[in-house]
Each structure stands twice: as structure tokens, then as C-alpha cells.
Amino acid sequence: MTAEPLPPGATVGIVGGGQLGRMMALAASKIGLKSSIFAPDEDCPAFEVATFRHCAAYDDRAALERFAREADAVTYEFENVPAEALAIIEQHSHLAPNRRALEVSQNRLEERRFLAGLGLPCAPHAEIRGRNELEPAWSNLTAGQSDTLLFLKLARYGYDGKGQMRIGGAGDLAPARQWLGNEEALLERGVDFAYEFSMLCVRDQGGRMSCYDPPRNVHKGGILRESIVPAALPDDVLATAKDIAGEILAALDYVGVLAVEMFAERHNGGIRPIINEIAPRVHNSGHWTLDACPVSQFENHIRAVAGWPLGTTERHSDARMVNLLGEEALRWPSLLEENPSRSLTLYGKKDAVSGRKMGHFVELKPKP
Amino acid sequence: MTAEPLPPGATVGIVGGGQLGRMMALAASKIGLKSSIFAPDEDCPAFEVATFRHCAAYDDRAALERFAREADAVTYEFENVPAEALAIIEQHSHLAPNRRALEVSQNRLEERRFLAGLGLPCAPHAEIRGRNELEPAWSNLTAGQSDTLLFLKLARYGYDGKGQMRIGGAGDLAPARQWLGNEEALLERGVDFAYEFSMLCVRDQGGRMSCYDPPRNVHKGGILRESIVPAALPDDVLATAKDIAGEILAALDYVGVLAVEMFAERHNGGIRPIINEIAPRVHNSGHWTLDACPVSQFENHIRAVAGWPLGTTERHSDARMVNLLGEEALRWPSLLEENPSRSLTLYGKKDAVSGRKMGHFVELKPKP
Numbered sequence: 001m002t003a004e005p006l007p008p009g010a011t012v013g014i015v016g017g018g019q020l021g022r023m024m025a026l027a028a029s030k031i032g033l034k035s036s037i038f039a040p041d042e043d044c045p046a047f048e049v050a051t052f053r054h055c056a057a058y059d060d061r062a063a064l065e066r067f068a069r070e071a072d073a074v075t076y077e078f079e080n081v082p083a084e085a086l087a088i089i090e091q092h093s094h095l096a097p098n099r100r101a102l103e104v105s106q107n108r109l110e111e112r113r114f115l116a117g118l119g120l121p122c123a124p125h126a127e128i129r130g131r132n133e134l135e136p137a138w139s140n141l142t143a144g145q146s147d148t149l150l151f152l153k154l155a156r157y158g159y160d161g162k163g164q165m166r167i168g169g170a171g172d173l174a175p176a177r178q179w180l181g182n183e184e185a186l187l188e189r190g191v192d193f194a195y196e197f198s199m200l201c202v203r204d205q206g207g208r209m210s211c212y213d214p215p216r217n218v219h220k221g222g223i224l225r226e227s228i229v230p231a232a233l234p235d236d237v238l239a240t241a242k243d244i245a246g247e248i249l250a251a252l253d254y255v256g257v258l259a260v261e262m263f264a265e266r267h268n269g270g271i272r273p274i275i276n277e278i279a280p281r282v283h284n285s286g287h288w289t290l291d292a293c294p295v296s297q298f299e300n301h302i303r304a305v306a307g308w309p310l311g312t313t314e315r316h317s318d319a320r321m322v323n324l325l326g327e328e329a330l331r332w333p334s335l336l337e338e339n340p341s342r343s344l345t346l347y348g349k350k351d352a353v354s355g356r357k358m359g360h361f362v363e364l365k366p367k368p
Numbered sequence: 369m370t371a372e373p374l375p376p377g378a379t380v381g382i383v384g385g386g387q388l389g390r391m392m393a394l395a396a397s398k399i400g401l402k403s404s405i406f407a408p409d410e411d412c413p414a415f416e417v418a419t420f421r422h423c424a425a426y427d428d429r430a431a432l433e434r435f436a437r438e439a440d441a442v443t444y445e446f447e448n449v450p451a452e453a454l455a456i457i458e459q460h461s462h463l464a465p466n467r468r469a470l471e472v473s474q475n476r477l478e479e480r481r482f483l484a485g486l487g488l489p490c491a492p493h494a495e496i497r498g499r500n501e502l503e504p505a506w507s508n509l510t511a512g513q514s515d516t517l518l519f520l521k522l523a524r525y526g527y528d529g530k531g532q533m534r535i536g537g538a539g540d541l542a543p544a545r546q547w548l549g550n551e552e553a554l555l556e557r558g559v560d561f562a563y564e565f566s567m568l569c570v571r572d573q574g575g576r577m578s579c580y581d582p583p584r585n586v587h588k589g590g591i592l593r594e595s596i597v598p599a600a601l602p603d604d605v606l607a608t609a610k611d612i613a614g615e616i617l618a619a620l621d622y623v624g625v626l627a628v629e630m631f632a633e634r635h636n637g638g639i640r641p642i643i644n645e646i647a648p649r650v651h652n653s654g655h656w657t658l659d660a661c662p663v664s665q666f667e668n669h670i671r672a673v674a675g676w677p678l679g680t681t682e683r684h685s686d687a688r689m690v691n692l693l694g695e696e697a698l699r700w701p702s703l704l705e706e707n708p709s710r711s712l713t714l715y716g717k718k719d720a721v722s723g724r725k726m727g728h729f730v731e732l733k734p735k736p
Binding site: 022031035332346364367 | 373376377390394397398399400402403416417419659662663676677678679680682684685697700701704705708709710711712713714715716718727730732734735
């Protein structure tokens with residue numbers, strides 16, 4: 001742990017070169033810190049704005065050591081960084097969030113065990129180790145109602161709807177067996193949710209925690225399309241969701257921003273929050289904080305990592321964030337002309353591959 | 369002129385590596401453009417965030433040509449760039465604002481002639497070519513009232529109160545003669561002003577112009593300390609000030625952000641705007657736009673230079689911007705702890721030299 005805050009001019013290392021790393025680097029620059037990006041892809045978005053660039057594979061020990069020694073603190077932008085890379089980095093620099101947070105969230109089974117250990121609410125689920133465990137688990141979770149909707153989710157490398165398969169009835173079992181092979185996976189009952197939302201929380205090195213107003217999130221095909229604040233959660237749901245996030249952050253001794261994706265489940269005529277998954281990082285559903293808050297999720301993350309006092313998580317405006325996927329980003333001139341008050345962010349990605357997150361825009365509205 | 373807007377991924381060249389260049393580069397990155405900085409000082413703030421870095425002297429023709437060829441458009445961050453450097457750059461890239469805007473504003477005499485040519489209101493003044501012209505001009509401007517306050521301002525390289533001398537009476541003439549030597553200067557009558565404000569306007573390649581709400585500015589020792597919006601200008605003063613700015617931008621066929629520093633002069637029991645000086649660039653008194661507007665002065669400047677549609681110049685909040693000079697910036701931890709809603713920007717400068725602009729913070733308030 002850094003006892004003293006890093007002084008302006010210090011270097012924050014960021015593992016990963018995507019748009020989250022890019023926006024973290026920009027946030028570090030805002031407050032006078034230097035940024036250093038470690039990423040395997042020369043053309044990655046974050047290199048374009050970084051003070052220092054380390055282009056190497058995640059298993060290149062020498063390169064990881066050079067990167068870590070140069071940085072006064074190191075963080076990461078996504079949970080699919082190999083834990084072994086962080087193990088090397090933490091020997092040479094201050095790492096936040098810690099490796100345990102990454103390990104818990106990069107494996108769905110690990111994550112569920114962690115949440116179960118805290119007694120936190122998740123959808124009914126079972127752990128599956130290879131195809132032969134699929135049918136018994138399915139029978140259990142459907143409990144005779146064979147049209148119950150289930151989701152089979154690979155333990156590793158799932159994000160943006162990847163690594164998932166829908167099981168809507170017995171007829172889906174054979175293709176699911178084939179798809180799964182010998183992989184580990186989570187089989188989960190579909191939640192009857194009214195809407196999705198996410199808790200975006202930041203915790204500093206002294207254990208103080210603060211949450212942004214949770215956005216209501218709209219997904220299509222497993223990919224986030226829109227986040228809207230306020231989410232208009234009932235007060236008791238918001239309070240429960242904050243408690244849940246607080247327990248997770250404390251249990252992980254977490255430093256930085258963490259996102260908890262949640263379902264607002266219909267339950268006994270009311271609504272209750274159910275955890276979908278956690279992400280040990282800044283989160284797509286928090287991009288509106290760049291425009292609607294004096295201190296964005298990116299800046300508060302960097303402040304926490306650097307041992308700085310946290311900024312407010314309050315917002316001055318209501319906001320709607322819309323992701324630009326693939327070719328949608330090519331419409332930027334008309335998006336700006338249609339509404340000159342839109343704040344556009346583009347990530348510097350070269351190819352507008354279908355479904356790829358190319359940028360986003362935010363529309364603000366005065367708070368009522 | 370670029371007929372088509374530059375596509376995302378294009379490179380905007382910025383001449384000058386100070387904090388204005390740094391914040392321009394960050395704004396370019398936000399909208400998916402690459403930045404390229406040309407500056408003579410290796411340690412300059414803007415290099416830390418730039419995609420491409422050209423470290424060379426302003427009279428290094430080969431380096432200027434390389435820089436200009438690499439950039440799809442070029443702009444500049446301050447008016448003391450040698451005009452000869454821009455003359456080289458404009459042969460190889462699209463330059464905005466144009467060279468004429470720089471030439472007019474980097475010489476006070478040139479600037480006054482330009483403004484006089486448009487019939488725009490300035491304080492009574494005289495052009496001085498060397499010490500021998502001082503006393504006759506002084507007699508003229510004081511018109512027998514020898515305690516009239518005058519300012520003697522060198523024609524070149526004046527900013528932040530540098531290159532100026534106060535003449536409060538006949539006794540100051542001898543030291544002023546010595547200080548002036550053979551330089552060219554402007555001798556100007558002090559304005560009885562109620563307050564200072566600035567117009568921050570942006571004009572696109574098609575001639576459309578838009579102005580931010582003018583901030584009220586507080587200077588000490590010639591250096592800006594605070595900018596506050598709204599400035600609470602009377603409607604007629606605001607309308608006149610906008611007309612003045614519009615005439616300046618149109619006369620220069622200007623593209624980008626231009627600042628007009630103005631005095632609110634007491635006149636016949638009312639207030640009227642008087643031009644102090646113009647700056648062909650983003651301006652310190654507009655830093656609050658980063659926090660209080662969906663589209664900042666930096667982003668609108670880059671959009672204009674890149675031929676993009678301009679964004680709104682409206683603000684969602686009232687704002688107060690406070691400059692951090694020299695050692696004041698060392699107080700950043702307590703500045704953040706005292707008020708977690710402050711948005712802090714630090715410029716990455718190494719040495720907290722007295723009077724040096726090291727950063728600023730902004731406080732927002734809801735609009736009434």
C-alpha cells in the first residue's frame with residue numbers, strides 16, 4: 001500500500017490498451033499524473049494518449065517487470081488479464097485493485113462461490129464441469145418445468161454476451177453438450193427481471209466507499225446499448241444494492257472503482273436486487289460520469305489507485321449514455337448535427353467491426 | 369480549407385507544448401483524433417499526452433515540414449509562435465486559425481490598427497516608437513491632468529502582465545524612457561472599469577459563430593486568478609460584446625476559438641464594453657467550460673480546426689474557476705479534501721516557479 005498519495009508527475013501504469021485504459025490514461029493526465037500502458041497490440045486505443053508505451057505479450061516477464069518498475073502504481077482495465085501477469089507486477093509496484101479481485105471476477109464459478117460465501121443474492125445456479133454434468137443440473141434447476149429458461153455461461157472469458165448459451169427446453173440440451181465439451185461453466189436460471197442496473201462504487205486505500213447513482217442499463221444481444229440515470233430505483237432497493245456493493249468491496253479489500261451488474265427481479269409483487277456479475281474496474285455503464293459528474297469514474301479510480309482523496313460521486317445532471325457499436329460510429333457527423341448538445345467520445349479504433357464498441361455519446365438533462 | 373471533416377483517426381497538429389496544447393490534445397483524443405505536438409522543450413506538458421511528438425526549435429524548417437506533413441490539420445496554442453513557422457506549416461497542411469490572426473494579435477500595435485480599422489472600442493492610446501516619442505504622447509493622452517494613469521505596453525511578447533509598465537505621473541517618465549529604450553510600444557490610458565470579462569467565441573469553416581457565456585475575470589499582478597460565470601452583464605452590454613466579437617472573427621475569417629478580453633467601463637452612469645486585447649486561441653478564462661459545458665472550448669476549437677460540426681456553447685451549471693499559481697498547486701491534497709466536489713486539473717509542470725500557472729480547479733453550482 002502507498003502510505004502517501006503519489007505526487008503529481010508520478011506514473012500510473014495501466015494493464016490493457018482498450019477504451020477503458022484510454023479513458024483512465026486521459027483521467028490520469030487531467031490530474032497531472034503520467035500514464036504508462038502495457039498492451040500486446042501496437043494499434044491499441046490507449047497507446048495514442050499514453051505518456052509511456054509497453055507493447056508486449058501478457059506472458060513476457062521481462063517486459064512486465066520493466067513496466068512495473070517504471071510505474072509508481074499499477075492498475076488494470078479488464079478482468080481477462082492473466083493473474084500471473086499481475087503476480088509479477090505486484091512484486092515491483094503497488095497494484096490496485098488487488099490480484100484477488102481479478103481472480104474472483106475472471107472466473108464465474110469463483111465469483112459465485114465468493115458471493116455465496118458472503119450470502120449475497122444471485123440467481124439459482126449450478127456449477128458444471130464438462131458436458132456430463134449438464135443434464136442432472138438442468139433437471140435440478142428446472143424442477144420438472146422443462147420450459148424454464150436457463151443460461152449456460154463458460155467460467156472464463158465471458159463478456160458482452162460472449163461465452164453464453166441459452167437453454168430454453170430439453171431440445172437445447174444436445175447442442176449445449178456439444179458446445180460445452182469439457183469446459184467449466186455456470187448453469188443459471190433466467191431471472192424475471194423488471195430492468196437491469198449497475199452499482200458503480202469506489203473505495204479508497206483507507207476503506208472509505210462512495211457510490212455513483214446507479215444507471216438503468218439496456219442490453220441487446222448481451223451488449224450494453226444504453227445507460228440512463230437516474231434509474232428510478234425504489235429507495236429500499238437502492239439501499240440494499242448499496243449494502244451489497246459495500247460488502248463486496250470490503251470483502252475484497254478493494255481499492256478503485258468496481259461495478260456490480262444487477263437485475264431488479266420481480267419478487268412477491270415487489271422488486272429485489274439480484275447480482276448478475278461483478279467487474280473489478282471502471283465500467284461501460286459509468287461512462288456518463290465523464291459528462292454528468294464533477295469527478296468521473298475514471299478519475300476517481302485513478303485517485304484511489306494513487307492514494308489521493310476521492311472526489312464526489314454526485315452528479316449535476318441527469319444523463320443518458322448510448323453506445324456506438326460497429327458501423328453506428330460512422331454516423332458521427334449526423335449524430336452531432338442532430339443534437340449539438342451531445343457529448344461524443346470516440347475510442348480511436350480503426351475498424352468498425354460489427355458489434356465492436358467504437359464510442360459513445362451522452363445527453364444531459366437538468367435534474368428535476 | 370478542408371472541404372470534408374477530418375475522419376476519426378486523423379492527426380491534429382498543435383504548435384506549442386504548454387497547458388493549452390495539452391488540453392487541446394486531450395480534447396482531440398476524446399473525439400478519436402490523434403494529436404501531434406511541436407514544441408522546443410522536451411519536458412513540456414503537452415508531450416505527455418500526445419500521440420506524436422516533435423521536439424525542435426521554432427526556426428527548424430525541416431522539423432516544421434515533417435510535423436506539418438504528418439498532420440491533417442494544424443493549430444497553435446499561443447500567439448508568440450513566430451509567424452515564419454506558420455508560413456512554413458501552411459505550405460504543407462491546413463492551418464487554423466490562419467496566420468493573419470496570429471500576426472494581428474502578437475503585436476499590440478498591429479492589433480490596435482486592426483481594431484481601429486473596424487471602428488471597435490478601445491481605450492485612448494498612442495503608438496510609441498522608442499523613448500523619444502514617449503513624452504509627447506503622454507502629454508497628449510493626459511491632456512494636462514498629469515496624474516492620469518497610463519500603461520506603457522511593449523508591442524511584442526506581452527502576456528500575464530509581462531512587458532508592461534505603469535505610468536502614474538510625470539515622475540514615472542524618466543524610468544519609463546529607460547525601460548523602453550528603442551522598443552515599439554503602446555501607450556494607453558487606464559480604463560475606469562467596473563470589472564473585466566472575456567468573450568470566448570468559436571467560428572467554424574462555414575462562418576457559423578457561437579459564444580460561451582462570458583466569464584467575469586479577476587486579475588492580480590496582471591495574472592488571471594479567477595473566472596466566474598455568469599458574469600451578470602447587463603443585456604445590452606452582452607449584446608454589444610457579442611457584436612464586437614462577431615466583427616473580429618468575421619474580419620479575420622477566423623476558424624477556431626478566439627478570446628476577446630474586455631473591460632466593462634463605467635461610462636455616463638452606465639457600463640460599456642472596451643476591448644483590452646484579443647487572443648487567437650483557447651483561453652485561460654474558458655477553462656471552466658471543461659466542467660460546466662457538454663462541449664468545452666478545447667473540443668470546439670479542435671472541432672472547428674478539423675472541420676467538424678460545432679457543439680453547443682451552452683453550459684449546464686454556473687462555475688467558478690480558480691488558477692493555481694506556483695506553490696499554490698502544492699496544496700492540492702487539502703484543496704480536494706476541503707471540497708470533494710472540486711474538479712482539479714494539473715498541467716504536469718515540474719517546477720512550481722512563483723507565478724507559474726500549474727493548474728486550476730473548478731467549482732460548479734446549479735443554475736438558478
